[in-house]
Amino acid sequence: MCARFIKSKHFFEEGMVESLAEVSEANGKVWDEDAELDVVGKGVSRIDGYDKVSGTAKYTFDIKLPNMAHAKILRCPHPHARIKRIDTSKALNLKGVLAIHSHQNTPTIPWFWNMSQLYDAHLRYQGDEVATVVAETERIASEAIKLIEVDYEVLPFVLDPSEAMKDDAPKLYEQGNILRGKPDIYERGDIEKGMAEADMIVEDKFSTQVEVHHPTEVHCSVVNWDGDRLTVYDSTQGIFAVRDTVASSLKIPTSHVRVIKKYMGGGFGSKLDTGKYTVIAALLAREIGRPVRIAMDRKEMNQSVGNRPDSFQHLKIGAKKDGTLTALSHYSIGSSGAYPSGAGCSWPMRSVYQCDNVKTTDFSVLINAGQGRAFRAPGHVQGTFGMESIIDMMAEKIGMDPLEFRLINYAEQDQVSRQPYTSKKLREAYEQGAKAIGWWDRRQKVPGGMPGPLKRGIGMATQIWWGGGGPPAYATMKLNRDGSLDVLAGTQDLGTGTYTFIAQVAAEVLEIPMDQISVIIGDTATCPYCASSGGSTTAPSVAPAVKDAGEQMKEKLLSAAAAIMETSLTNMTYWGGKISLISDPSTSMDISAIMQKMNERILVTTGRRSANPDGYAINTFGAQFAEVEVDIQTGKIHVLRIVAAHDIGRVLNQQMLENQFHGGIIQGLGFALLEERVMDPYTGTLLTMNMCDYKMPTMMDTPQIDVIIVSKSDPLISDVGAKGIGEPAMIPTAAAIANAVYNAIGVRMKSLPITPNKVLDALNA
Amino acid sequence: MKFSTIKFELNGKPVEIEVPPAMRLLDILRETFKLTGTKEGCGIGECGACTVLLNGQAVASCLLLAGQLEGTKITTIEGLVHDERMNLLQRNFLECGAVQCGFCTPGMLLSAYALLQKDARPTTDDIKNAIAGNLCRCTGYKQIIQAIQKSTESLSDPDQ
Ligand code: FES
Ligand code: FES
Numbered sequence: 001m002c003a004r005f006i007k008s009k010h011f012f013e014e015g016m017v018e019s020l021a022e023v024s025e026a027n028g029k030v031w032d033e034d035a036e037l038d039v040v041g042k043g044v045s046r047i048d049g050y051d052k053v054s055g056t057a058k059y060t061f062d063i064k065l066p067n068m069a070h071a072k073i074l075r076c077p078h079p080h081a082r083i084k085r086i087d088t089s090k091a092l093n094l095k096g097v098l099a100i101h102s103h104q105n106t107p108t109i110p111w112f113w114n115m116s117q118l119y120d121a122h123l124r125y126q127g128d129e130v131a132t133v134v135a136e137t138e139r140i141a142s143e144a145i146k147l148i149e150v151d152y153e154v155l156p157f158v159l160d161p162s163e164a165m166k167d168d169a170p171k172l173y174e175q176g177n178i179l180r181g182k183p184d185i186y187e188r189g190d191i192e193k194g195m196a197e198a199d200m201i202v203e204d205k206f207s208t209q210v211e212v213h214h215p216t217e218v219h220c221s222v223v224n225w226d227g228d229r230l231t232v233y234d235s236t237q238g239i240f241a242v243r244d245t246v247a248s249s250l251k252i253p254t255s256h257v258r259v260i261k262k263y264m265g266g267g268f269g270s271k272l273d274t275g276k277y278t279v280i281a282a283l284l285a286r287e288i289g290r291p292v293r294i295a296m297d298r299k300e301m302n303q304s305v306g307n308r309p310d311s312f313q314h315l316k317i318g319a320k321k322d323g324t325l326t327a328l329s330h331y332s333i334g335s336s337g338a339y340p341s342g343a344g345c346s347w348p349m350r351s352v353y354q355c356d357n358v359k360t361t362d363f364s365v366l367i368n369a370g371q372g373r374a375f376r377a378p379g380h381v382q383g384t385f386g387m388e389s390i391i392d393m394m395a396e397k398i399g400m401d402p403l404e405f406r407l408i409n410y411a412e413q414d415q416v417s418r419q420p421y422t423s424k425k426l427r428e429a430y431e432q433g434a435k436a437i438g439w440w441d442r443r444q445k446v447p448g449g450m451p452g453p454l455k456r457g458i459g460m461a462t463q464i465w466w467g468g469g470g471p472p473a474y475a476t477m478k479l480n481r482d483g484s485l486d487v488l489a490g491t492q493d494l495g496t497g498t499y500t501f502i503a504q505v506a507a508e509v510l511e512i513p514m515d516q517i518s519v520i521i522g523d524t525a526t527c528p529y530c531a532s533s534g535g536s537t538t539a540p541s542v543a544p545a546v547k548d549a550g551e552q553m554k555e556k557l558l559s560a561a562a563a564i565m566e567t568s569l570t571n572m573t574y575w576g577g578k579i580s581l582i583s584d585p586s587t588s589m590d591i592s593a594i595m596q597k598m599n600e601r602i603l604v605t606t607g608r609r610s611a612n613p614d615g616y617a618i619n620t621f622g623a624q625f626a627e628v629e630v631d632i633q634t635g636k637i638h639v640l641r642i643v644a645a646h647d648i649g650r651v652l653n654q655q656m657l658e659n660q661f662h663g664g665i666i667q668g669l670g671f672a673l674l675e676e677r678v679m680d681p682y683t684g685t686l687l688t689m690n691m692c693d694y695k696m697p698t699m700m701d702t703p704q705i706d707v708i709i710v711s712k713s714d715p716l717i718s719d720v721g722a723k724g725i726g727e728p729a730m731i732p733t734a735a736a737i738a739n740a741v742y743n744a745i746g747v748r749m750k751s752l753p754i755t756p757n758k759v760l761d762a763l764n765a
Numbered sequence: 766m767k768f769s770t771i772k773f774e775l776n777g778k779p780v781e782i783e784v785p786p787a788m789r790l791l792d793i794l795r796e797t798f799k800l801t802g803t804k805e806g807c808g809i810g811e812c813g814a815c816t817v818l819l820n821g822q823a824v825a826s827c828l829l830l831a832g833q834l835e836g837t838k839i840t841t842i843e844g845l846v847h848d849e850r851m852n853l854l855q856r857n858f859l860e861c862g863a864v865q866c867g868f869c870t871p872g873m874l875l876s877a878y879a880l881l882q883k884d885a886r887p888t889t890d891d892i893k894n895a896i897a898g899n900l901c902r903c904t905g906y907k908q909i910i911q912a913i914q915k916s917t918e919s920l921s922d923p924d925q
Contacts, residue, residue: 043862045859045862046859046862048867049858049859049864049867050859051867052867052870053855053858053859053864053867053870053871054802054842054846054855055801055802055803055841055842055871056802058801062795062801064799214902215866215868215902216812216814216866216868216869216900216901216903217804217806217866217868263866263867264866265866265867265868266865266866266902266903268902297807297808298807298808494866495865495866495868495903496865497865655862658862659862659865659903659905659908661905662905662906662907662908663865663903663905665905666904666905666906667902690807690809690811691807691811691812691900692811696900696902697906698897698898698900698906699893699896699897699899699906699909699910700897702905702907702910705905
């Protein structure tokens with residue numbers, strides 16, 4: 001048996017997850033740095049591409065079932081209120097309305113770690129769920145929610161997290177507004193001593209805004225009961241997570257819930273959590289005995305399905321004249337929104353630089369606004385902006401080049417666990433990125449020194465993230481009688497390319513053409529378990545499981561061929577998708593020839609992700625360099641170029657890798673310059689209700705982007721050696737842009753997004 | 766609800782429907798004709814996911830109502846399966862890696878198609894302007910621009 005059970009631990013988003021996993025112990029062929037691969041690593045076009053360009057790809061949003069009804073949620077118009085009375089009689093009388101649910105006629109279903117319920121009479125933000133109408137059409141449901149009469153007891157609200165921390169602030173919960181009642185504190189060494197040892201101290205404040213995910217496909221579910229079994233089509237990043245939450249909410253066995261998700265229009269973290277709307281739809285569908293579809297609109301997308309929390313960071317760092325960092329201190333406050341969500345952002349400060357004296361304090365504070373949720377490198381994007389800004393400030397104070405300063409404080413081992421890294425090629429990323437952007441000769445020697453109103457500058461920032469993935473992750477291979485191969489894995493493709501890399505890995509191992517392979521993912525009933533797609537863990541977790549399944553399949557084919565030729569296994573060899581006697585290549589049979597002889601039998605294997613090595617830290621690293629042009633007359637910033645140099649282990653698909661990097665960098669650019677959820681402090685309501693007011697980058701904002709990968713493989717992690725890239729792509733972009741803006745205009749921008757008015761204010765200050 | 770009879774041409778075929786005059790073209794396509802290649806991203810004209818052609822012009826189908834359709838020619842992604850120019854664009858979108866989640870893709874393709882119908886050799890700025898109303902949250906747009914550029918080059922090359 002080539003497998004055993006372990007207790008597996010690895011980072012998922014910002015937290016350590018622990019779970020029992022059956023892991024592979026097979027000694028498969030390791031794809032190390034020198035491995036020569038034919039399919040993996042190449043820019044193979046995505047296998048789901050045709051469906052997508054032809055318009056035939058079916059997303060959850062497109063699912064239509066016979067007799068399907070449509071649901072729409074009535075959301076609270078106030079930032080803080082209590083329901084006194086709901087009268088649904090008028091709405092129920094509207095032709096086409098089938099049922100209405102609220103806290104009055106549904107069971108109490110705990111939500112948000114028991115701090116609230118599916119329908120809670122205590123409403124904590126503008127957008128909280130009050131009632132849901134199900135009707136013949138979405139239009140009727142939308143009309144009907146306007147006819148529901150609700151008496152609200154309007155309560156005082158608080159939006160500013162610093163205000164919310166005060167004793168006399170309006171309380172969202174009896175126990176107070178600070179999540180868990182206290183900050184999250186991390187400490188190593190002696191921060192006071194470190195500050196005392198410093199020759200120079202820099203202290204400053206930085207802030208970042210709330211950012212909204214906005215995948216193009218809205219959050220949506222279609223649910224259908226068949227007796228006591230429920231099928232859920234859901235636009236989700238975690239089919240098994242949705243299955244478990246829906247089953248426990250409805251108090252039915254998990255085996256009675258099947259979650260299906262084929263194509264999906266993006267997620268970026270917002271679709272990691274199970275939506276209340278899915279359970280809401282399931283309750284209504286059970287009542288009316290018909291399938292129910294529920295889809296959010298853009299207003300709800302802005303308001304109610306997650307965001308990147310804001311941050312107010314107070315940083316203080318100390319260094320010696322020779323550039324050695326002696327102390328790093330981080331204090332931040334961030335908004336969880338109305339329900340629990342971690343808003344800390346200190347991980348970069350804890351982990352990027354070599355420093356013995358570190359203290360970080362993160363407050364996550366509950367306020368009357370939409371709940372935060374993991375968003376592409378939660379915490380790291382905000383934290384990297386603050387940290388990499390103050391690192392640049394210190395370098396300038398010491399009179400040292402910012403890159404040289406970073407190299408002096410290069411961490412040779414993980415600063416938090418004190419373990420070595422499986423691999424770290426950040427130095428190479430610094431070198432190659434610097435060379436590509438022209439760091440040594442094209443930066444402004446004097447910040448703001450370029451004459452004239454259009455000022456150019458170059459800046460950089462460092463990236464750290466986890467992204468090594470880990471078990472459990474399984475993949476099942478079925479070799480069919482016609483020689484075609486099915487690969488099944490309970491993972492998801494968010495648009496990231498999961499379908500394609502699974503086929504590539506299978507094709508590589510079995511040496512068969514990709515078009516002989518079907519990939520089946522996103523179905524809890526047919527696919528073996530894989531974790532949710534988040535934390536840049538999908539490829540590094542799933543690819544090795546596929547490889548393991550493939551290696552086992554090869555063994556099976558060898559054994560089958562040996563039986564057919566009535567010889568022993570040791571006489572057989574596998575080469576180029578064919579099997580022959582070692583002694584006589586003319587005996588070769590291809591896979592379909594073997595399968596023809598197997599009668600109706602198909603061959604099945606299940607591959608497992610191997611365990612991560614003990615005693616190592618697994619991280620991704622990188623550096624991004626930005627060149628900007630700032631018009632000091634208008635304050636407008638034009639990002640000319642981003643060079644992204646990263647260590648991400650093995651590249652599985654060059655084209656999809658570049659896609660991920662370009663997309664992450666553009667989101668980082670949006671975060672740096674454009675995107676911001678704006679609330680009205682006087683009414684507690686959301687002002688950025690659509691995608692015009694909430695500004696995302698368009699085609700007009702694209703800079704030149706160059707992606708440089710400095711790694712070849714990380715064979716210590718797995719036989720495949722891949723790390724994740726979705727989040728690393730975005731982490732340093734905003735910080736690099738902000739540092740470039742400083743180099744261009746000589747004035748430091750400490751608050752994101754860096755809008756033209758902030759630039760002009762800073763220049764005129 | 767009052768229904769009106771509306772006649773127009775959909776993907777090259779004359780059609781006649783009885784719908785409320787305020788029904789959105791987007792819903793007529795997706796619900797009446799089950800053409801789900803046209804996507805909805807916002808419903809209020811901001812994202813471009815619902816782009817279709819109205820008499821050859823790229824328009825947001827979420828902003829057009831049934832009453833405005835009489836006598837028009839509407840073309841969706843499904844109507845261009847056998848169109849050479851569209852096939853070229855589709856191929857180049859795939860080759861250049863202009864597709865990730867793909868939800869914005871049909872709208873992007875139709876905006877690009879409308880541009881190339883008007884002007885077979887657009888500049889990069891023309892391309893950017895033509896697509897600026899189509900939001901994509903996954904890609905960095907660069908590959909989309911490249912794919913469109915490549916389609917203009919191959920079209921103007923007589924050997925292709
Ligand atoms: S759905 Fe029509 S523009 Fe967004
Ligand atoms: S590919 Fe996902 S929105 Fe464009």
